[in-house]
Amino acid sequence: MTKELKNLDDVTIRFAGDSGDGMQLTGMQFTSTTALLGNDLSTLPDYPAEIRAPAGTLFGVSGFQIHFGSTEINTPGDICDVLVAMNPAALKVNLRSLSDGGIIIANRDGFNDKNLKLAGYASNPLDDESLSKYHLHSVDITKLTQNALSDMGLSNKLVDRCKNFFALGMMYWMYTRPLEPTIKWFQEKFAKNPELIDANTRVLKAGYAFGETTEIFAARYEVKPASLKPGRYRSITGNEAAAWGLIAGSVKSGLDLFLGTYPITPASDILHELSKHKNFRVKTFQAEDEIAGITSSIGASYGGAIGVTTTSGPGMALKSEAMGLAVILEVPLVIVNVQRGGPSTGLPTKTEQADLSQAIFGRNGESPIPVVAATTPADCFFGAFEAMRIAIKYMTPVIFLSDGYLANGAEPWLIPPVSSLPDIAPKFATDPNEFFPYSRDEKTLARPWAIPGIPGLEHRIGGLEKEHITGNVSYDPENHEFMVRMRQAKVDRIADDIPPAEVDGDPNGDVLVVGWGGTYGAIRSAVEAKRREGKSVSHLQIKYLNPLQKNLGAILANYRHVLVPELNLGQLSRILRSEYLIPTIQLNKIQGLPFKSSEIEEKIDEILSREYAHELS
Amino acid sequence: MNLVEDALKAIAEQPPVKYSAKDFQSDQDVRWCPGCGDYSILAQVQRVMPELGIPRHKMVFVSGIGCSSRFPYYMNTYGFHSIHGRAPAIATGVKIARPDLMVWVATGDGDGLSIGGNHLIHACRRNIDLNILLFNNQIYGLTKGQYSPTSEFGKVTKSTPYGSVDHPFNPLLVSLGAEASFVARTLDRDPKHMQFVIKRAAEHRGTSFVEIYQNCNVFNDGAFFTYTEKESKDDHVVFIEHGKPMVFGKNKDKGLKLDGFTPKVVSLTDGTASVNDLIVHNEKDTMLSFILARMSSLPELPRPVGVVYAVDRPRYEVEVSNQILSAIQKKGEGNLEKLLNHGETWTIQ
Ligand code: SF4
Numbered sequence: 001m002t003k004e005l006k007n008l009d010d011v012t013i014r015f016a017g018d019s020g021d022g023m024q025l026t027g028m029q030f031t032s033t034t035a036l037l038g039n040d041l042s043t044l045p046d047y048p049a050e051i052r053a054p055a056g057t058l059f060g061v062s063g064f065q066i067h068f069g070s071t072e073i074n075t076p077g078d079i080c081d082v083l084v085a086m087n088p089a090a091l092k093v094n095l096r097s098l099s100d101g102g103i104i105i106a107n108r109d110g111f112n113d114k115n116l117k118l119a120g121y122a123s124n125p126l127d128d129e130s131l132s133k134y135h136l137h138s139v140d141i142t143k144l145t146q147n148a149l150s151d152m153g154l155s156n157k158l159v160d161r162c163k164n165f166f167a168l169g170m171m172y173w174m175y176t177r178p179l180e181p182t183i184k185w186f187q188e189k190f191a192k193n194p195e196l197i198d199a200n201t202r203v204l205k206a207g208y209a210f211g212e213t214t215e216i217f218a219a220r221y222e223v224k225p226a227s228l229k230p231g232r233y234r235s236i237t238g239n240e241a242a243a244w245g246l247i248a249g250s251v252k253s254g255l256d257l258f259l260g261t262y263p264i265t266p267a268s269d270i271l272h273e274l275s276k277h278k279n280f281r282v283k284t285f286q287a288e289d290e291i292a293g294i295t296s297s298i299g300a301s302y303g304g305a306i307g308v309t310t311t312s313g314p315g316m317a318l319k320s321e322a323m324g325l326a327v328i329l330e331v332p333l334v335i336v337n338v339q340r341g342g343p344s345t346g347l348p349t350k351t352e353q354a355d356l357s358q359a360i361f362g363r364n365g366e367s368p369i370p371v372v373a374a375t376t377p378a379d380c381f382f383g384a385f386e387a388m389r390i391a392i393k394y395m396t397p398v399i400f401l402s403d404g405y406l407a408n409g410a411e412p413w414l415i416p417p418v419s420s421l422p423d424i425a426p427k428f429a430t431d432p433n434e435f436f437p438y439s440r441d442e443k444t445l446a447r448p449w450a451i452p453g454i455p456g457l458e459h460r461i462g463g464l465e466k467e468h469i470t471g472n473v474s475y476d477p478e479n480h481e482f483m484v485r486m487r488q489a490k491v492d493r494i495a496d497d498i499p500p501a502e503v504d505g506d507p508n509g510d511v512l513v514v515g516w517g518g519t520y521g522a523i524r525s526a527v528e529a530k531r532r533e534g535k536s537v538s539h540l541q542i543k544y545l546n547p548l549q550k551n552l553g554a555i556l557a558n559y560r561h562v563l564v565p566e567l568n569l570g571q572l573s574r575i576l577r578s579e580y581l582i583p584t585i586q587l588n589k590i591q592g593l594p595f596k597s598s599e600i601e602e603k604i605d606e607i608l609s610r611e612y613a614h615e616l617s
Numbered sequence: 618m619n620l621v622e623d624a625l626k627a628i629a630e631q632p633p634v635k636y637s638a639k640d641f642q643s644d645q646d647v648r649w650c651p652g653c654g655d656y657s658i659l660a661q662v663q664r665v666m667p668e669l670g671i672p673r674h675k676m677v678f679v680s681g682i683g684c685s686s687r688f689p690y691y692m693n694t695y696g697f698h699s700i701h702g703r704a705p706a707i708a709t710g711v712k713i714a715r716p717d718l719m720v721w722v723a724t725g726d727g728d729g730l731s732i733g734g735n736h737l738i739h740a741c742r743r744n745i746d747l748n749i750l751l752f753n754n755q756i757y758g759l760t761k762g763q764y765s766p767t768s769e770f771g772k773v774t775k776s777t778p779y780g781s782v783d784h785p786f787n788p789l790l791v792s793l794g795a796e797a798s799f800v801a802r803t804l805d806r807d808p809k810h811m812q813f814v815i816k817r818a819a820e821h822r823g824t825s826f827v828e829i830y831q832n833c834n835v836f837n838d839g840a841f842f843t844y845t846e847k848e849s850k851d852d853h854v855v856f857i858e859h860g861k862p863m864v865f866g867k868n869k870d871k872g873l874k875l876d877g878f879t880p881k882v883v884s885l886t887d888g889t890a891s892v893n894d895l896i897v898h899n900e901k902d903t904m905l906s907f908i909l910a911r912m913s914s915l916p917e918l919p920r921p922v923g924v925v926y927a928v929d930r931p932r933y934e935v936e937v938s939n940q941i942l943s944a945i946q947k948k949g950e951g952n953l954e955k956l957l958n959h960g961e962t963w964t965i966q
Contacts, residue, residue, distance in 0.1 A: 041840040066697070180962070225965075234962045244956060251953045254620040260706075278944035280951030281619070283713055283937055288739035292706035295699070295736075299710025299755050302697060303718065309712065325700050342810050387925040407798075415962065418954045428624045452695035452718050453625055453712070460643070460690050463697030472645070473690070 002055055005176070006220045006583035009507040010069025011223055012077030013171065015164075017110075018055050018085030019048055019062040020581050022164040027064025029168055034068045035235040035412050038225030042074035042521060043410045044104075044594070049265070049349045056118040061093045064311050070224040072528075074521035076409065078596035079584070082174075084167050086110050086141070088119035103135045105170065107163070109142035137216050148206040149199055158196075162203040169207020169424075176222050178469045179204055208336070228415055236413045238377035239266070242336060245384030246308055247280050249334075252385075253392055253424035257282045258300035261293045261310045265348040266404040267338040269294050270310045274594045290318035294335065298322060301331040302461075304428065304451035306388060310336040310440045312347060313355045317427035324363045327487060329446045330438075332426075333397040334387045337368075337509075341592040348535045350592025351404035353517055354568040360546050367486045368491040371393070373401040374521035376412035379408055383543065385421065390494055392426045395446040401545070401568075405594045406518045432456025437471035444497075445490035476545035501549040505531060505538025508558035511607055514574050514584075515565055516542040523565060526600035537604055542572070553580045561585055561607050564592035565600050621715070636667035643693040654805035654831035655684060658752060659691055662810040669819050673717050677719045679708040682730040683759050684833070685752035688723035702733025707739040707922050708747050709933075717936045718821070722749040726767040727757050730786050732764075738795035742932035744823040750815070751788055751828050756837035774836075789910035789925060792826040799825035800906065800926040805832055806845040808854070810922065817924055823932050857909065857923035862895035865919050873919070878908060880918060899925040 013030070016577040024045055029042050046063040053060030053499050067077030082103045085091040087110035092524025094373045098104065111126055113167035125131055126138045145163040165182075173181055183201050211217050236244075242404045259282065261271050268427045274282040283305070287293040290311060297307030311319065316337045326333045359371045370390050372385035387400035400517035407439040429435055437459045438447050450457045459471060467474035468482055502513070506529065515523045519542045540555060542548070556562055556576065564573040565587040573584045589595055639665040649655045666676070676694035680686035682701035695718075699707050704722045712720045720742075729737045729751045730793030740747055741922075756774070757763040764775040767788065772781040792800050799821040803814040811829065818825035830841040843849045855865040855873060863873040864885070873880045880887040883890035899905055908925035912918045945951075 032961055035959065038963065038965060082805045174776065226963045230965050232958065232962050232964050234958075234960065247951070247956065248953055251951070254623075256619065256621070257713065260710055260711065277951060277956070279948040280953075280956075281941055281945075283941065285710070285713055285937075287709075288735050290704060292709070292736055292739070295703040295706040296710030296713070297710075298699075299697075299707035300714035302707075302713045303709075303715035304624070305714040307714075321700055322703065406872065415957050418957070424619060428620065430624060451624065452620065452677045453621075453628075453675060455631065455672065458674055458694050458696075460645075460696035460698065462689070462696075463700050464698065470750060583811065 004432065005218065006219055006221050008221050008223050009071050010073060011069065011175065011221065011603065012065065012080045013082040014063055014080045014094055014097065015084045015167070016061055016063040016090035018090070019050070019053055019060050019207070020055060020501065021062065022161065023062045023086070023088045026168045027066060027162045029182045029185065030171060030177070030548060031066050031410055032185075032235055032326040033177045034066065034171070034420045034444040035233070039068040039070065039223055040073040040226035040228060040412060041066060042073050043067070043407045044405065049347075050293060056087055056089055056115040058093055058119060061090050063090070063094060064220065068223060069253055070226050072226065074525045075162060075594070078598050080486065082171070084171065085458065086164070086167070087115050088121050088125070089115065089471070091125065092121070097526070100133050102134065104131060104137065105121070105167065106136065106138045107141035107424045108138040108165070112508060119481065120326055129310075133413050136322070139170070139210070139216070140142070142563045144206060144210060146202050146424075148202050149246040152195070152199060154199060157394070158199070162199055165200050165204045166207035166210070169204040170211045172219050173208045174217060176220055177210060181342065193398055208322045216459075228412065231414045233412045233414055235410050236378050236381070237408060238337070238374065238380040239269035240273055241378050241380035242374075242384040242400070242402060243270045245381040246388060247276065247277060247282065248418070248421055249385045249388030249424060250280065250282070250306060252494050253306060253423055253426055255304070255306040255426060256296060257308060259284045259288050259308045259310065260296035260300065261285070262287050262290045262315060264290070264312045264315045266340055266407045267310045267312050267315075267336065269407065270336060270338070270451070277460030290315040291322060294319040294322040296482070297333055298326050298331060299327065301333050302329070302451070303451070306392060308334045308336065310338070312338050312340045312348075314344045315357065316355060316358060320363050321351045323366045323397055324365060325368060327367045327369060328466065329461055330487075332391035332395055332449075334384070334391050335399045337395060337399060337401050339401060339403040341607070347592040349404065351518070351594055353519070353568050354571065354590070355401065355544065356516070356568065356571040357572055359401055366488065368488050369546065370396060370397060370398045370491055370494055371401060373517035373543050373545055374406055375517060375541050375543060376411045377406050377411050381413075389422065389424050390497075391441060392424050393446065393497070394444050394490060394494060396491065397495065401517055403518045408411055416538055428454070429457060430454055436469045437461060438466050439469050445486065445493055453529070495547040496551050498544050498549060499553055500551045501540055501542065503538050503540050503555060506536065509536035509538055510559065510611060511537045511563055512556065512559035512560045512574070513563045513565065513600065513604065514539055514540050514556070515544065519565055519567065522595035522597045523600055525597035526604065529597065530604050531602055535604070536610060545572070548579065556580055556582055560611070561604060563587060563607060565589075565595055565603070567594070624716070631672075633670065634672060636673065636954050638663040638667060640673065641666045641693050642880070643691050645690045647691050650835050652834040653684070654754065654833070655688070655810060657805045658750065658811070659688065659830065661808055662692070662750075663813060663814050664876060665815045665819065668816060669719075671936060676721065677708075677711055677720045678705045678723060679698040679711065680723040681733055683725040683728045683757075685723050685725035686728060700732070702728055703736060704728070705733065705736040705749065709740055709745050710742070711744050712747060713934050713937055716746075716938055718866065720747050721746055724749065724751050726751065726753045726765045726788070727863065730788060730791065731766045734791075738791065740795035741795035741824050741826060741908050744796070744798050744930055745933040746822055746824070748818045748825045749827065751826065752831040753788055753828050754831045754837055755840045756825065756833050758833045758836055762836040786914050787910060788828040789913070790907070793906055793926060794964055797826045798823040798928050799924070800910070801826070801924045802828045802830070802920075802922050804830045804841070804845050814924065817927070821927060822876035823930065843889060844922070853919050854922050855923050856923065857898045859898055859900045859924065862892050862897050864895065866890065880908060880912060882918065890965055902925055914957060
């Protein structure tokens with residue numbers, strides 16, 4: 001039979017199943033195939049904190065959402081068009097993110113009595129009409145997978161592990177995607193085990209053929225390539241991008257990269273990625289704890305490498321004393337905080353932006369540290385690179401803020417030519433005749449970097465207050481005030497060395513939505529939507545949180561309302577108010593989840609309608 | 618391109634300098650209390666340094682917080698006075714980044730075994746080439762006299778007016794338990810012996826851990842006098858030497874013999890035992906090292922002083938550098954352009 005081929009601008013699919021069902025892999029395969037087709041896209045993995053939660057339970061559900069389209073895609077999608085549910089728990093947890101009239105593809109075999117009970121279903125939702133407002137396709141995925149592999153003599157366990165690729169095959173058919181990239185991936189991944197290449201390929205093809213031949217799917221869809229800037233692209237996650245940005249900084253500066261770190265979700269993938277690249281002379285040191293992670297990095301920087309430590313909120317809390325040490329030592333250091341839900345252990349696998357205050361203020365004493373944030377997964381490359389540039393040029397620790405959403409999310413990335421990256425040109429002190437450890441460069445106020453091994457420069461540094469120029473220990477009251485102000489002035493000067501803030505939209509108007517970091521995509525989508533409606537709404541996303549960009553205050557003054565959406569209780573908002581004495585309107589969400597653009601749109605509508613009501617009265 | 622290598626290459630080859638102890642004295646005033654055992658440690662280190670044949674600018678002294686941690690200020694080498702307890706971790710970073718440097722850690726019983734205990738044991742375990750000098754005075758000096766993790770049970774101090782109910786650490790056992798490859802003990806009041814031990818520690822490749830009995834004459838005066846003073850020392854200390862029987866006593870009239878796994882004091886004059894019955898020290902004997910370290914728990918036994926344990930095993934920083942060299946050999950020097958473009962990419966026209 002011929003099936004109808006419909007054209008769509010954008011689609012959001014969520015794959016959901018047990019954490020052992022391979023949903024992340026399935027989603028990632030769909031992502032790379034989709035990227036190869038030239039769609040713009042954004043993804044959001046959503047997995048439980050437990051490594052192998054008991055099968056069939058609600059808290060063991062692992063999901064992967066991809067939003068792709070022929071238009072500009074900024075978010076992983078507020079609401080799904082398709083939900084692939086491998087068991088009842090996956091259905092139950094994810095149904096609320098499915099649009100009315102959306103498609104459900106359920107693995108009927110997963111809906112057995114035991115799993116239904118575990119998910120708390122009294123009757124089988126696939127049979128009881130409770131899903132009637134959706135397009136339900138219930139497919140015997142497990143059985144069909146078994147059939148496809150029946151003559152191979154594989155263990156039940158192995159067969160079961162292939163079933164996610166049946167689902168993937170169906171989705172490839174439904175959205176007219178080629179199978180080859182995934183088959184090629186099987187061939188690489190299972191090179192040592194040809195049986196698995198064969199099994200997975202068969203199952204993938206069987207899923208595809210199932211879509212084509214059975215009657216249940218009436219339509220398939222096409223999503224045309226997006227009009228992206230010409231050039232070479234790749235798909236990249238935030239953590240990969242951060243790791244590569246750090247390597248790029250090392251290459252561009254001629255300094256060996258030393259990563260001292262302690263494993264912590266969701267930052268560990270940066271360690272994993274960096275530890276692969278030893279041929280870049282990257283030394284990764286998995287330390288005994290968070291404190292050793294940062295202090296070993298400080299030691300490495302002191303020795304003439306560029307020290308980096310990666311962590312998440314609870315780990316950064318442990319590092320705070322050492323961050324203060326780096327401030328007073330004035331050595332270059334990059335601290336990467338991939339934020340997650342807090343306080344304390346909080347929500348390890350969920351995203352949040354609640355470490356901004358910690359980053360800017362969270363140390364004893366007057367202890368200024370520059371803070372840089374990334375706005376999208378690929379932007380983590382530039383964020384990490386920029387943090388390193390500032391650290392080296394100004395001899396200071398720098399905090400780079402990413403978050404769980406950016407770290408695990410992926411998007412197509414227009415690969416920059418290496419020549420387009422700025423050079424970082426550190427210099428070591430070598431002349432003993434004019435050497436003073438706390439003399440300063442007139443322009444940057446940076447002190448000299450005097451690494452051990454240079455004759456005649458033997459000197460002592462440490463955490464006690466330093467005398468200006470000589471670096472000797474000093475308890476002198478005036479000197480202390482001078483040095484506190486000097487360290488602050490040095491960080492403030494960085495404002496002269498960063499690009500100005502830019503507005504997307506109009507230079508003035510009714511509403512300016514000001515975000516920072518990873519809320520970029522959701523805010524951009526919301527603001528674009530409002531602008532299409534003719535509303536006077538603009539967008540500014542802050543990447544430099546300390547020091548703030550010099551033109552920021554003047555920009556904010558040009559709008560009647562400044563809306564600040566944040567995944568915290570208003571940490572940036574507080575800074576903007578105190579810095580610029582302007583009122584801000586807050587929009588705060590603390591659910592471990594990113595903003596939906598609809599949530600921001602609603603808030604904008606609310607502000608504009610109040611405005612309208614005010615004008616009428 | 619590597620900036621550190623370039624900078625070091627640019628230094629003209631200099632003839633080896635003949636140093637004297639004075640060359641290792643910095644221009645800073647030493648600020649320990651008069652009579653403190655730290656002075657002797659500083660003097661012995663400064664005396665040993667010229668014998669090592671290593672240029673001063675290749676040495677780094679790292680410390681944490683406490684009286685002992687003032688040490689780097691007084692050494693005319695590179696010095697790093699850091700934060701409480703973290704010296705071994707900082708030194709680890711220095712040594713991994715710069716295996717060409719000789720890295721020392723000066724720490725105390727509070728700094729190294731309390732707040733920084735974790736870093737100390739992990740440095741030992743990795744066998745990174747650090748020389749750790751732990752000044753044990755069994756008290757917190759800089760904070761003015763609280764008990765420390767090596768203070769004896771029942772110790773009355775400012776924070777324990779009714780006596781401490783903490784059981785103390787034995788630094789030798791901690792370091793041996795942490796797999797240190799070089800473990801030794803020496804005394805602040807025995808300059809010759811301390812010089813010998815410090816030199817051995819310096820020459821050992823891998824983590825060297827040296828416990829130094831150090832008198833804090835202000836807050837814990839005489840804590841080790843039994844082992845350091847003329848009158849009592851000979852009968853309460855056994856100086857152990859590799860390959861030599863364990864003889865001690867004023868007139869070399871006593872020895873240590875193994876009874877099962879427990880050392881027993883025997884007389885060499887009453888005809889019950891001869892030198893041939895005594896334990897012969899073997900620095901490479903793991904079991905013996907634990908027995909020796911345990912002797913501090915039995916008051917009737919003398920304290921072993923000297924090199925307790927010294928073996929060779931793989932060093933962390935060497936292994937790290939080797940992995941890097943072999944990765945470069947296999948894959949070639951990292952190429953950023955290639956990294957960014959490797960794997961799956963696609964082109965939009
Ligand atoms: S307090 Fe004790 S350990 Fe500290 S300097 Fe004085 S005597 Fe020495």
